[in-house]
Amino acid sequence: MAIKPVLRMGDERLWRVARPVSHFDTRQLHDLLADMRDTMQALNGAGLAAPQIGVDLRVVIFGVSGEQQNSRYPDAETVPETVLINPVITALGSDIEEDWEGCLSVPGLRGLVPRHAHIRYQGQDEYGAQIDRTVKGFHARVVQHECDHLDGILYPMRIRDMTKFGYTGELFPGKDMQDE
Ligand code: NI
Numbered sequence: 001m002a003i004k005p006v007l008r009m010g011d012e013r014l015w016r017v018a019r020p021v022s023h024f025d026t027r028q029l030h031d032l033l034a035d036m037r038d039t040m041q042a043l044n045g046a047g048l049a050a051p052q053i054g055v056d057l058r059v060v061i062f063g064v065s066g067e068q069q070n071s072r073y074p075d076a077e078t079v080p081e082t083v084l085i086n087p088v089i090t091a092l093g094s095d096i097e098e099d100w101e102g103c104l105s106v107p108g109l110r111g112l113v114p115r116h117a118h119i120r121y122q123g124q125d126e127y128g129a130q131i132d133r134t135v136k137g138f139h140a141r142v143v144q145h146e147c148d149h150l151d152g153i154l155y156p157m158r159i160r161d162m163t164k165f166g167y168t169g170e171l172f173p174g175k176d177m178q179d180e
Pocket of ligand 1 (some may be wrong): 102103104105145146149
């Protein structure tokens with residue numbers, strides 16, 4: 001399949017509430033996921049949502065493992081490679097954590113974003129099999145970030161202190177950080 005251009009903040013397609021997937025294990029869905037994987041890998045991202053490549057469906061992929069884990073997220077727990085469709089997130093408890101996020105649709109920038117520390121997420125994989133996980137920390141953050149894309153929300157909209165939003169080079173001088 002193909003590496004697709006990632007839409008950037010300002011493109012109206014990123015503000016849509018995406019449509020649910022109703023048919024699983026279809027050629028169309030497998031092709032979409034192949035494009036999403038190719039695009040995410042090419043950009044070394046931790047996750048990608050279908051709306052970011054202009055596809056109006058409730059589909060996200062994410063995962064951090066192996067070499068990428070070691071080089072980019074040394075302090076983060078491993079997040080399994082996951083296809084998550086029609087997700088539902090339930091916050092567990094009221095703990096909120098703030099941490100730095102980036103986004104392939106907001107290149108070159110980082111922001112300090114509050115997220116639920118513990119969540120349960122449910123949904124389906126590309127074959128329609130149920131997914132039901134309870135997670136915390138970085139894993140929970142990645143899921144919340146990607147699923148926000150399905151509701152037309154980009155992380156800058158959640159930043160509470162706008163002095164903690166800026167260009168990576170200015171926020172973290174001397175560190176070579178990539179978009180995610
Ligand atoms: Ni993003």
